[in-house]
Every structure is written in C-alpha cells, then in structure tokens.
Amino acid sequence: MLILTCPCCHVTAEETEFHGGGEAHLKRVGPDGAEGEFESYLFMRQNPKGVHLERWRHVYGCGKWFHMARDTATLEVFGSYAAQTLAPPDHIVDAIRKRHPDWQWPAAS
Numbered sequence: 001m002l003i004l005t006c007p008c009c010h011v012t013a014e015e016t017e018f019h020g021g022g023e024a025h026l027k028r029v030g031p032d033g034a035e036g037e038f039e040s041y042l043f044m045r046q047n048p049k050g051v052h053l054e055r056w057r058h059v060y061g062c063g064k065w066f067h068m069a070r071d072t073a074t075l076e077v078f079g080s081y082a083a084q085t086l087a088p089p090d091h092i093v094d095a096i097r098k099r100h101p102d103w104q105w106p107a108a109s
C-alpha cells in the first residue's frame with residue numbers, strides 16, 4: 001500500500017484515494033510531428049524496476065493532477081510535486097539519489 005501526499009492540498013492518504021495516470025513528463029507531439037515521434041508518444045513507455053516518475057490524480061480529494069517519484073521495486077515514495085513542472089525538483093532528486101546514487105533524469109532509453 002502506497003501512502004501518498006497530494007502537493008496541491010497537502011492531504012496524506014492511502015493510494016485508494018488517488019488514481020495513477022502513467023508516466024510523467026511525456027513530451028507531447030504536435031500536428032507537425034513525425035509519424036515515428038507520434039507513435040512513440042502514444043505507445044512507448046518506460047517500465048523500470050526502480051525509480052519511476054509518475055502522474056497521479058487526487059480523485060477523492062481536490063481532483064488535481066500531480067507528479068510523484070517512487071521506487072517500483074520497494075514502493076518507497078520519494079515525494080510528490082506539481083504537475084506543471086518540467087523536471088523533478090531538486091529536493092526530490094536529492095531524496096532519490098540518497099537511495100540510488102547513480103540515478104539520472106531523464107533516464108537513458
């Protein structure tokens with residue numbers, strides 16, 4: 001069971017109050033994008049065993065989307081942050097690197 005904190009309303013609750021929305025920080029492809037770029041945007045996702053940056057929505061709370069960093073193997077949550085950010089904030093990166101010193105973002109694909 002994940003215990004998450006919504007960075008928008010600051011409520012901490014079990015994951016059943018939230019809904020996962022997949023990988024965070026996807027680069028959207030516009031109408032002028034190449035077909036291969038659009039295919040990657042639609043279908044290609046990372047599925048790491050370890051650190052993953054994800055989108056979540058506080059469904060039974062404020063209803064807002066946010067990003068969260070967690071370890072998919074241990075279920076450790078490193079923190080959550082506003083969905084409007086383009087990269088994980090420094091305090092999240094520092095929390096991740098305490099457990100995973102070699103972690104890089106964006107992950108090499």
Ligand SMILES: [Zn+2]
Pocket residue numbers: 006007008009010011058061062063064
């Ligand atoms: Zn909330």
